Amino acid sequence: MRHARDIDLDALEPLIIRLRALPGLVEKKRGVFYRKSKAFLHFHEDPKGLFADVRTMAAGDFERIDVTADPGRERLVAMVMAELAT
DSSP, X not given: OEXXXXXXXXXXXXXXXXXXXXXXXXXXXXXXXXXXTEEEEEEEEETTEEEEEEEOTTTSSEEEEEOSSHHHHHHHHHHHHHHHTO
């Protein structure tokens, strides 16, 4: 699994725009978001699709979410909003 390339991020642009609008996230590089001084969210691509790794308090580490389709993208936004509320 490799980090998402520009062509992969192009497919996720509507999702990335939504994430940019959330308070508390800083996009250090396209598709790479930080919360405070810690890496919080980034994207990967592999033959199975597009994935987001998001740092969660519950796991204490990154959790992988399939964002190839809309249900996963909605789940990711909900998860990020919940994490930002803590």
